[in-house]
Amino acid sequence: MNAMTTIRTVIGLMSGTSMDGIDVALIRTDGEAVQEFGPSASYPFTDADRETLRAALGEARALDDRAARPGVLGTAEELVTGRHAEAVTRFLAERGIAREDVALVGFHGQTVFHDPARKLTVQIGDGEALAQSLQLPVAWDFRADDVAAGGQGAPLVPIFHRALMATAGLTAPAVFVNIGGVSNVTFIGRDDALLAFDTGPGNALMDDWTRERTGRAFDADGELAASGTVETERLARLLSHDFFDVTPPKSLDRDAFSSAALAGLSDADGATTLLHFTARSIARAAEHFPEAAGDWVVCGGGRHNRELMRVLGGLVAQAGGRLRSAEDVGLDGDATEAQAFAYLAARTADGKPISFPGTTGAPVPLTGGRISRPSAQR
Numbered sequence: 001m002n003a004m005t006t007i008r009t010v011i012g013l014m015s016g017t018s019m020d021g022i023d024v025a026l027i028r029t030d031g032e033a034v035q036e037f038g039p040s041a042s043y044p045f046t047d048a049d050r051e052t053l054r055a056a057l058g059e060a061r062a063l064d065d066r067a068a069r070p071g072v073l074g075t076a077e078e079l080v081t082g083r084h085a086e087a088v089t090r091f092l093a094e095r096g097i098a099r100e101d102v103a104l105v106g107f108h109g110q111t112v113f114h115d116p117a118r119k120l121t122v123q124i125g126d127g128e129a130l131a132q133s134l135q136l137p138v139a140w141d142f143r144a145d146d147v148a149a150g151g152q153g154a155p156l157v158p159i160f161h162r163a164l165m166a167t168a169g170l171t172a173p174a175v176f177v178n179i180g181g182v183s184n185v186t187f188i189g190r191d192d193a194l195l196a197f198d199t200g201p202g203n204a205l206m207d208d209w210t211r212e213r214t215g216r217a218f219d220a221d222g223e224l225a226a227s228g229t230v231e232t233e234r235l236a237r238l239l240s241h242d243f244f245d246v247t248p249p250k251s252l253d254r255d256a257f258s259s260a261a262l263a264g265l266s267d268a269d270g271a272t273t274l275l276h277f278t279a280r281s282i283a284r285a286a287e288h289f290p291e292a293a294g295d296w297v298v299c300g301g302g303r304h305n306r307e308l309m310r311v312l313g314g315l316v317a318q319a320g321g322r323l324r325s326a327e328d329v330g331l332d333g334d335a336t337e338a339q340a341f342a343y344l345a346a347r348t349a350d351g352k353p354i355s356f357p358g359t360t361g362a363p364v365p366l367t368g369g370r371i372s373r374p375s376a377q378r
């Protein structure tokens with residue numbers, strides 16, 4: 001078997017903690033480098049889908065068995081699987097890609113609960129059913145083995161960030177920042193060593209505030225936040241959370257932080273304070289880095305938030321770094337995570353590790369994920 005050098009065409013699928021929709025991306029990879037970046041697309045959830053997913057998050061808080069699907073979780077899982085099948089089908093049709101040309105699909109699913117201290121991480125979405133529906137092999141359930149071995153189960157994208165260093169023409173030490181629902185960073189050292197962890201809130205906390213106060217799904221370009229004033233005392237209270245002093249590895253559930261401390265503030269002042277909280281907690285990641293990094297490359301939806309990028313840019317500059325958007329270094333910051341799950345799927349297919357002591361705190365480099373094949377291919 002010559003699996004180590006197999007270059008596959010792989011589709012990656014990500015529906016992140018922002019619950020905005022499904023990102024789809026195609027790459028050609030041998031699970032080491034990316035030989036080719038193909039097309040990518042996003043398929044938004046409907047408002048009704050998001051309601052169901054939010055209900056699933058609530059229901060999942062009571063889970064102590066990752067396989068159980070009580071209440072709305074069963075419906076939500078079918079929804080997630082079905083929407084992913086639709087997304088791939090549309091993607092293939094719209095991009096003129098033949099299904100036969102795709103070797104593998106990497107399917108993250110929707111995280112509804114994450115508490116590694118209890119060895120519990122729950123992603124809904126049925127990879128078996130997706131493999132049947134698409135008639136393609138599907139790699140999925142990427143976080144379970146890591147958490148079972150005592151790892152954080154997240155973040156998993158860091159090994160892909162390292163593979164992007166060459167593509168992006170970056171010099172170590174450098175940092176990738178993902179601003180999704182939750183924010184996470186990957187520090188890549190001169191020796192190629194990885195140090196990665198969740199930093200705190202990303203878009204989810206700001207999105208929830210904006211939705212509750214204005215009915216809009218998110219604060220476009222950070223305009224609401226740009227019009228308010230930071231409440232410094234409440235900001236200090238938010239930043240005094242123990243999580244920030246914890247030595248990595250560390251990871252977060254979507255709803256680990258709350259905006260309760262902002263009760264009584266105006267829509268704008270609350271939005272501003274949350275935005276500064278988000279930026280400050282990302283910049284504080286530098287406290288854990290072994291040395292100062294030059295380039296900080298931002299991926300994820302949060303880089304579209306102009307005010308957030310302005311504030312974070314200032315903080316990174318104070319730390320001696322330079323904030324850059326993924327596009328500034330030739331990457332597609334909306335597709336990074338979907339591409340990563342294609343890359344991780346290829347590694348799973350080849351039996352290569354996907355989590356590491358420096359990324360999830362895994363005791364040793366660990367493989368993860370499992371592969372379901374359509375019955376016709378068995």
Ligand SMILES: Nc1ncnc2c1ncn2[C@@H]1O[C@H](COP(=O)(O)OP(=O)(O)OP(=O)(O)O)[C@@H](O)[C@H]1O
Nearest residue numbers: 016017018180181203218220221300301302304305
């Ligand atoms: N123009 C914009 N202005 C402000 N925020 C934006 C803009 N466009 C996108 N966003 C934010 O990006 C979010 C989506 O980000 P992304 O797709 O990276 O999340 P995700 O896939 O859920 O991430 P993760 O898996 O890392 O949690 C939206 O919910 C919104 O908050």
Ligand SMILES: CC(=O)N[C@H]1[C@@H]2OC[C@@H](O2)[C@@H](O)[C@@H]1O[C@H](C)C(=O)O
Nearest residue numbers: 017111114154155156157180182184
């Ligand atoms: C448990 C879980 O789904 N965590 C997500 C979440 O969203 C961002 C951050 O928190 C990151 O740790 C992770 O996702 C990315 C894709 C990762 O594993 O790298």
